[in-house]
Every structure is written in structure tokens, then in C-alpha cells.
Amino acid sequence: MERVMMESRRTFLRTLGAAAAAVSVPGTAVAMDPLKRRGGPHMQLSLAAYSFRKYLTDYRRKGAGAAPGEMTLEDFVDLCAAYGLPGTEPTSYYVPDPLPDGYLQRLRRRAFLAGLTVSGTAIGNTFTHPPGPDRDREIAYAKLWIDRADDMGAPTIRIFAGELQDGTTEAQARQWCLDAIRECCDYAGTRGVILALENHGGIVSTAEQLVSIVREVDSEWFGVTWDSGNFRSGDPYAELTMAAPYAVTAQVKTRVSSPQGSQPADLARIVKILQDVNYRGWLALEYSGPEEPKVAVPKYLEELRRLTAHAPHVSSAAG
Secondary structure, eight states: OHHHHHHHHHHHHHHHHHHHHHHOOTTOSOOOOOOOOOSSOEEEEEEBGGGGTTTSOOHHHHOTTOOOOSSOHHHHHHHHHHTTOSEEBOOGGGSOSSOOTTHHHHHHHHHHHTTOEEOOEEOOOOOOSOTTHHHHHHHHHHHHHHHHHHHHTOSEEEEOOOOOOTTOOHHHHHHHHHHHHHHHHHHHHHHTOEEEEEOOBTTBSSHHHHHHHHHHHOOTTEEEEEETTOOOSSOHHHHHHHHGGGEEEEEEOSEEEETTEEEEOOHHHHHHHHHHTTOEEEEEEOOOSSSOHHHHHHHHHHHHHHHHTTSOOOSSOOO
16 A cells, blocks of 8 residues: 555656646746636638648749749638638748738738638748847848738738757757847737747757747747647647647648658647637648648638537636
8 A cells, every 4th residue: 555655656746747847947937828818719710821832932932033823822812712711821931022012911901802811921930040140130031021910910920940050059049049039029019910939840849849938938929830730749739738828820730740650630639629728819721731732721621610610619708
């Protein structure tokens, strides 16, 4: 009996220690708490333009002045309306470069007249550079897109942390990332735009790394872009569960990854993780599978409609 009690105590202490580690933040006494949401879960569907990347011109990669692709962002907005979605996510990569005067405002108007809300946008920054010209360029790029997000009516911007740069340590990269995000959050607050850090590898490969940065930045203009397909641990669903309380926007992919390889995502489980933390916000499909997107996307949107329609009903608002 005594041995059983001792083993139970050891198990309890290990569990308690793991829980404390999961929410602790290195080097700070002040940290952001999980987001508090009134009422039950409520998700609205959107679609990331990245889903149709094979048809859109990626000006980030091809450079300014590249020829338009088979699809423009205007076409993509129209497609979201044709799918009966409430939201559309115009990824920044496909915005024309150079940017025509008034383009983003006209895109916003087009979405509005189609009955759509611009649910957010996304940029491809790197905040792990040491102080210097490269870091300054990335911060300026993020601030430019904060202005542009405001112009197009996007409430959030998906940002990255970045990979380790040559000759640097993770501790250095983390601090440089924190400093850059804080500076950008201060600016984002002046435009009413929320920055959302995605679990996109590099120094935020795990939920613990991701959450610790969000908590340490501790800004009301900051949170997580919760990407269901980007954790690659032995249990990606456990990582998603840990990150979910900090989500300000969410992207769902149709596959998850682990050391054993890629496999079809359990979409019902993914939606339930968000429901369990009373997530209220956009759920954007970011399709990256092998099937033709014009065929696959409508099918996955229909499944997500069915799953999100089953959110628990809340009869009255909290007092």
C-alpha cells in the first residue's frame, strides 16, 4: 500500500511539473494569459488564397512586374463568394507588385459587395536576424503590411518567427524575434491590426516554443495563427491543444505530420480542439494537398461546414 501511495505521489508530481513547464516563460515574471472569450465557440469559414497558389502569381518569388497568372486575387475573392463563404483570406504573396494605387481598397470593396469579410492576410517575414540591415528590412516589411492590412480591412496578419541564421544560437534568435515582434505590435496597435504568430517551424517548431513567445511578448495586439498541419511531433494533436487557447485566427490543413510521415487529418478532432477552448473567430481552409484544388476545396469546405455547425449552442450571453 505504501509503495502504491509513493508511486501515485511521484506520478502526481511529474504531472504537476509538466503542467507548470507547459505554461512557464523563461526569463520573465509577466506573461500573457490565455484569451478569455465570452459565450460558447463560434467559427466562421474562410479560404486562404494559398490554396490556389498554382493559379496565382507569387510576386514574392517571381519579383516585381511578373506576369499575372491564370487567377488574380479579384478572381479568388469572386470564387470565395461562389463557394458561399462568409470570409476570404487574400495572402500577401499574390498582391500585385508594384502595387497599383487604390488596389487594396478596391479589393476590400469587391469583397464587401460580394457579401464577404476579409478575414485576414499573411506575410512571409523572418524575425531571427541579428540587429542590422536585414532585421530592419524585415521589420519595415511587416509594418508596411500592417498598413496594407488596414487598407484591405484585414483584422489579423499571419507572421512567422524564422529559422536560425548562420552562426547564431536559438537563445539569440528568440530574443531578436521577441524584440522585433514587440516593435511591430506597438505599431499594429495604432492601426487596429492583430499580429498572429504561426507554428511554422524554425524557433517555433513546438507548441511550447510558440506559446512561450506569445506569452512573453504579452501584447493585446498579438496571438497565434493556429495552423493544424504544421506541428511535426509524435503527437501533433497534443501540441495543437496546447496552442489553442492563444489562437486569434486559425488555419486548417487536410493533413497532419509526425515523425512517421504525413497522414489525413482528423478534421472533427481539429474542430473539437478549438471548440473546447471556446474559440470564436475565423477558420480558414489552407489546402495544400495533391488533389486539384478546384475539386478538393469544395469537398473540404462542405465537411468543415458540417463540423462547425455542430458547435454547442449558447442560449444567452454571460452576464
